[in-house]
Structures are given as C-alpha cells and as structure tokens.
Amino acid sequence: MILRYSRPDMVKIWDAETRFKIWFEIEAHATDALAELGVVPKSAAKALWDWWATNPTIDVAAIDAIEAVTKHDVIAFLTWVAENVGDEARFMHQGMTSSDVLDTCLAVQLSRATDLLLADLDQLLAAIKRRAFEHKMTPSIGRSHGIHAEPVTFGLKMAEAYAEFSRCKDRLIAARKDIATCAISGAVGTFANIDPQVEEHVAAKLGLEIEPVSTQVIPRDRHAMYFATLGVIASSIERLAVEVRHLQRTEVLEAEEYFSPGQKGSSAMPHKRNPVLTENLTGLARMVRSYALPAMENVALWHERDISHSSVERYIAPDATITLDFALGRLTGVIDKLLVYPERMEKNLNKMGGLVHSQRVLLALTQAGVSREDSYRLVQRNAMKVWESDGQLSLMELLKADEEVTAALSPQQIEEKFDLGYHLKHIDTIFARVFGQ
8 A cells, every 4th residue: 555546534444443443343243142142141242342432442552562472463452352351351252263353354344445436436427427418519539549530529438438437336336245245154164163143143233244155264256356346447447547648649639637737747848748647547557457366366265264365365455445546536536627628629520631521421322322342442542632631632522523423422412421410410319328318
C-alpha cells in the first residue's frame, strides 16, 4: 500500500486496529452462542462485552510484542485479551481454530471494502451519465484501428463507458455476495468441537452467509473470483483512461484533462499539458490486475489447510482494494472536469474531405444496380485521391465528376449521402437502451 495512491476510509478497513476489533467481535459473538448452548458460562460472554464497553481500544503494540514471542498472531491476540479481561477469558475460542477468526475477518473486511468500491462506482456512473447527456449529439469522428471511420458522438463514447461500468457494478455485487461467507467450523472444518449453531450466530451478527463446507479454511475459489472481478474493473478504468489519453494528443485535442491554475506539465517545457492522471490510471490498472493471478494460485491449497495463501492475501487484499478505490475516485474526477472541445471534433470530422461518408455511397451504388465489387472499386479510387491529398480534395466533388458513378447516381443523390445527421439518427435508441430514457 502506497499512501500516494490511498484514501483514508479504505485504508482504515485494513489497519491493524480494525482487524483486531473484528477479531474481538468474532470471538465475543461466538462466546455468546456457546453460552446459549451451555458450553461456557454466560458470565464469560458478559465479561468480554463488559470489558469491551469500557475499553474499546486495541493496544496493537502490546499484541505485536506478544507475537514476537509466540510467533502466532491469533494466540498473541487471545493472550492480550485474557490479560485484560481476566479469568473468564479462558472460555474464549472454545472449539475454534485460527482460520475461523482469520477467514471470517477477511470476509468482513472485503465486504466493507466492496461497499466503498460500489459507492465509488455509483459516483463514477453519475459523472459519466452527466457528460453523456451533455454531449449526446456532439458529433465526433469514430476511429477504427486509430483511423477515421464514420461519425459518432462524444456522448455515445460516454454511454459506452456507462454501460461498461454498469456491468462492472453488477459483477462486483455478485463478487461481494460470493466473498461474504463465515466459517466457524473448527479444525479441518468438521464442527467436532463446536456446534454449527455458533457459526450461524456469528454469521448473522456480522452480516455474512455461512460457508456450506469450509474444510479448515473458506475455499479460495471465492477469493479468486473476487480479485479477478477487481481486475476486470481495473481494465475498464484503463480503457476509458486510454481513450482520454488519445483524445488529448496534440494532433487530436478533442478533449483533455482539466489543467488547474498553477499546474505544471514539464520541468523543461513550460508549454506542456500532459494527460498525467489518465496515464497514472493505466499504471494503477496494471497493478490491480496483477493481483488476480496470485489469488487464482491460492485456490489449490493442500488437503484441508495450508497457509501458502496467507502471505499472498496480506498483500493483495489491502493493496487491490485500496488501489482500485483510489483509481475509481481519480477517474471520476477526470470525467467530471474533462475539457471537451466540440469545435475541434468538428474540425477533425471534416479533415479528410468527406471520406467518412464513403460507405453510404458504396451502398447507394449497389442499390442502384452496380455490383458490390464495382461499387467498392469506384468509391475507393476516388477516396484514395482524397486520402493522398490529405483531405484537400473533396470526395463528393470527385464522385460527381466520375462518369461511372454518375451513370448510376445523380449529383443530388450523391450529395444526399454526405448528410451527417444520417449517422446520428439512432443515438436516441442507444441512449434509451443504456439509460432507460
């Protein structure tokens, strides 16, 4: 975790104090359930909660000092609680194993982290939607292979992003459901020393589902899918960021990141306005995606349990969620303040002498009785003249001067094929599909 790419609410979920507080809640709720079952005295559960009510602070340094001796984090925590609560604490952790605490805690942390990420996505979607409707009918050139193709609108680009991030949200909701499971099943997951009702009670208290079969750990296919989902969201962030980066190139300059007063683009060249935020987002996306592979490799644990996944998750769980949270917030800011230049879009759209209308002429010729092969040949030979003139020549005028073309189409029919509005006639339909309005 790097502070430069972190936001405090997400960081707090992963700090040591939060983790130990969740551990305490798991242990205390389990002790409550054990007391109701008559396994431990009710006074034991009461002692835990009474102490917590008056001392809701975790001494992380003291627990770390105990762990330096025990070389076991859960034992260190239990020892510290016992030192503070007293004799009744001996009934805590009855029939449980460390993974019951660690895995259930991780489920709580990932659930809370996901709630923040879902809120981030809502804010991003709102910003994208606003810009989409603002530029719904702002004509722009569509590009395939980086080359001018046919007209689109800038709003349509935003609508595409909105639909994509809506899918991201749906996937994240599913991933949250998948990851939010509780396991309090004891050594090797057989419930031999703890009643399944304890697991049900803890799960209910923490807002989790019970894990149907947990061996000694919650199955890591759940985590693999979760981190893969984060990786897909990161890729969607990069896709939109790359679009902004390309649009900001000097030769294009149809849109650019907001450049604040006093901002500097280069230590050497005072004129520079660089797409630093979206370049940064491309880099952050690479990091989030990189966490998906170790999560998948964690699935294949030995028998009922090993801890080869543990060190991996200590890295990837905080890093992936913290980085993605930051990236979503940054992208929202970029889209919200994005500078859009419709005049430049129009200039670029008209740059190549009407080549963007070539398909309409091709189709008109075929409908007029010319074979597709001959239609393509006629349009292409005129289009290449425009291309080679760097747009100085007009495709419309060349076609009107081509006798083979005018044998099939009148000058008026040719002119009709250069209507920009023709390409935008279904934008409303697309918006209705995306936004439902």
